[in-house]
Amino acid sequence: MNVKEYFDLSGETALVTGGAQGLGEQMAIGLTEAGARVVIADLNLDKAEEVASSLQKMGKESIALQIDVTRKEQVEKVVSDVVSRFSTLDILVTSAGVGQWVAAEEMSEEDWRKVIDINLTGLFFCCQAAGKEMIRRKKGSIINIASMSGIAVNYPQCQSHYNTSKSGVIQLTRSLALEWAKHNVRVNALAPGYMQTKLVEDLLVKLPEYAEQWKKYTPMGRLGDPSEIKAPCVFLASQAASFITGSVLVMDGGYTIW
Numbered sequence: 001m002n003v004k005e006y007f008d009l010s011g012e013t014a015l016v017t018g019g020a021q022g023l024g025e026q027m028a029i030g031l032t033e034a035g036a037r038v039v040i041a042d043l044n045l046d047k048a049e050e051v052a053s054s055l056q057k058m059g060k061e062s063i064a065l066q067i068d069v070t071r072k073e074q075v076e077k078v079v080s081d082v083v084s085r086f087s088t089l090d091i092l093v094t095s096a097g098v099g100q101w102v103a104a105e106e107m108s109e110e111d112w113r114k115v116i117d118i119n120l121t122g123l124f125f126c127c128q129a130a131g132k133e134m135i136r137r138k139k140g141s142i143i144n145i146a147s148m149s150g151i152a153v154n155y156p157q158c159q160s161h162y163n164t165s166k167s168g169v170i171q172l173t174r175s176l177a178l179e180w181a182k183h184n185v186r187v188n189a190l191a192p193g194y195m196q197t198k199l200v201e202d203l204l205v206k207l208p209e210y211a212e213q214w215k216k217y218t219p220m221g222r223l224g225d226p227s228e229i230k231a232p233c234v235f236l237a238s239q240a241a242s243f244i245t246g247s248v249l250v251m252d253g254g255y256t257i258w
């Protein structure tokens with residue numbers, strides 16, 4: 001096979017949680033450009049529908065479904081709707097996530113539970129529901145969106161629940177990779193550094209000077225453009241990564257090197 005063919009996702013069905021904006025939207029575009037049909041699943045159905053219709057304009061099938069990843073029954077329904085509509089579920093990208101800055105000593109129980117519920121427990125529900133279908137068909141690739149915050153502790157902002165959730169995503173990814181390798185289901189994680197998305201822009205509203213500090217600590221001297229996640233996602237989803245499972249692809253402009 002010519003190396004370009006390894007990246008071809010024609011005929012494959014991908015489900016992208018959190019696909020209505022930010023990194024999820026960019027990965028949905030990348031998967032579509034590589035030939036997949038993409039299902040956008042997000043809490044925000046209006047925005048998910050806008051993204052799905054822009055993917056349709058690229059000449060590919062795409063639909064939007066509403067999901068709250070913290071609700072196990074909704075996650076299972078979305079996976080079953082995808083399979084009954086397209087017969088396959090080959091790729092899962094788990095991009096639904098939230099962030100918050102709050103000092104540990106001031107963090108409420110609600111703050112802690114919300115971030116862990118969405119970023120870790122919800123992500124597990126998605127992997128479990130999609131994984132069952134992939135195991136049944138003996139084929140699948142899961143790309144969990146972790147963060148460099150799962151490896152290093154960010155500075156100067158305080159986000160212990162977020163960092164904990166993302167290191168949980170990394171260890172969950174490795175655990176599932178080990179359990180599901182025998183079923184031909186690969187499970188990998190992408191660990192982005194600071195990417196200029198709405199999540200980051202919203203956090204920066206009160207403390208815009210943090211962006212300058214982050215750039216100073218990043219060897220490449222800049223934040224990532226959201227579109228820079230498209231190709232790494234397609235790589236992990238595709239046959240180009242056929243012997244790669246349980247790995248964490250860090251894309252952070254060098255932030256965690258030192």
Ligand SMILES: NC(=O)c1ccc[n+]([C@@H]2O[C@H](COP(=O)([O-])OP(=O)(O)OC[C@H]3O[C@@H](n4cnc5c(N)ncnc54)[C@H](O)[C@@H]3O)[C@@H](O)[C@H]2O)c1
Pocket residue numbers: 017018019020021022023024041042043044067068069070094095096097098099118122145146147148191192193194195196197198199200
């Ligand atoms: N932007 C960054 O710098 C950065 C860096 C590292 C990791 N990440 C991770 O990447 C992922 C995407 O981040 P982003 O910057 O694109 O964020 P974003 O806020 O732009 O998009 C997140 C999406 O998730 C959806 N969502 C939130 N809660 C949900 C729920 N309970 N169920 C379903 N959907 C839900 C939102 O509606 C939104 O569309 C997150 O997991 C985030 O932690 C982001």
